[in-house]
Amino acid sequence: MTPTRQNPPLAALLIVAASALLAGTTLLAKALGTDVLGPPLHPLQISHGRFLFAFLVIVSAVAVLRPRLTRPHWGLHLGRTSFGWLGITLMFASVAFIPIADATAISFLNPVFAMVLAIPLLKEGVGPWRWLAAAVALAGALILLRPTPESFQPAALLALTAAAVIGMELIFIKKLAGREIPIQILLINNAMGLTIASVAVSFVYQWPTPQQWAALAGIGLLMACAQACFVNGMARADASFVAPISYATLVFAAVYDFAVFGVIPDGISMIGSAIILTGGLILVWREARHRHSATDSRTACNSAHSD
Template sequence: MTPARHNPPLAALLIVAASAFIAGTTLLAKALGTDTLGPALHPMQISHGRFLFAFLAILGAVGVLRPRLSRPHWGLHIGRTSFGWAGITLMFASVAFIPIADATALSFLNPVFAMVLAIPLLKEGVGPWRWLAAAVALTGALILLRPTPASFQPAALLALTAAMMIGMELIFIKKLSGRERPIQILLINNAMGLTIASIAVSFVFQMPTPQQWAAVVGIGLLMACAQACFVNGMARADASFVAPISYATLIFAALYDFAVFGVIPDAISQLGSAIILTGGFILVWREARVRTA
């Protein structure tokens, strides 16, 4: 397989597109999880739609491209998909109750959780700068949680737990990287996710309205597009260049939430999000310094 040519401008464009698509999935999940398009659907039914239609889109791409597939590492795929399914389901549950921008900001904690989990699971060392980044980001999360009796948002704990699950998923992704082709990883991930989601949705399924069917299909297609853009963007530039651009998801989430639901982030949301992003930038800056040292 010929490596993708290094092209930072194209990589930036692809990551911005991926960010817009990802924010779009949370917007549709919020519409489905509330009574916007009909009786609210259960988060497990929303995540089932995400895996179903993303799988069909990726299966179509595999049929056209016909890539050479290798023997997969089933244990790593099962671990990655299980945590990924749990993470996306909890994220979809959270956006029905809290602003999309808040849930998105909390989701940016997943690299921090992955960093902490890498210590026992991957035997990685963590220096003072990484710990500083983690402390800053978690401080922002604490602000977003609004830990006072009058303003505490229990649903924010769903987004926080989702970030933990996705952080664990990143550990498995790291173990898979270099072992298998990206399109094979996407195909197996979505096939397994669809299997898990199909079992879960059997307990909560309700017939969607026509508008809800359209939104469910949209979630799957947007997620497939986001994954394709992200994988191709990562292949065309260094991770330290790409990572900060992915924070554009927060901007798109806030814009979508305002345009569709009229939600304007308050001062606490803006402060917490800014602090989480600061922690993320510290982590990205440190990783870039380490690679160039």
């Protein structure tokens, strides 16, 4: 498989686009989970719509592009899709009750949970800087939970659980990385996700209004485009460069929530979100330092051998 040519400016543009699109999916999920477009839909039905229409978009892309598909690793795909479906369903459930920006900020704990899970599952070592980043990010999440009798947000626990579940999905994504081309991964992910979601939604299905059908289609289209932008952006620049840009999702989420629902982030939301972002940036900084140190060591070693 030919490596994608590095292009950091294009990567940044793709990740910003992915962030705007991803925040748009949570906006539509909130509209569907409340009474804005008709009787509220169950989160299982919203995630079903996400996989249904995303699958149709990706199948159309495959039919046009006709990429060369290879033999997939079915076990890794099933694990990745199962956790991804559960995570997105919990995320869609949470945004019906708490501000989109809060749910989005909590979702940035995904890499923290993935880091912790990688210790037993991938046998990765975790140093003090990584633990510091995890502690800081989790402190921010605790603030967003508002753990007092007067202000506690039970629905925020849905977003927190979603972050943990998607952290597990990231473990499977790491194992899939480099094995198959991006469009094949997206095709199989959405095909399996649609199958799982179709079984789950059969217990709670209700016929959507025309506006809800449009929003469900919008979620699928936006999610498919966001995935494509994110995968292609990641392929064109180092993860340490791309990861901080993805935090733009929080900005878009806050803007959308204010523009459509008139929700203004309060002081607690802003403080908690800022702390989570700080933890995430510490993790990104440490990963960049570690990667550069490893590269320098290999370069020095190669130079010594060449002498």
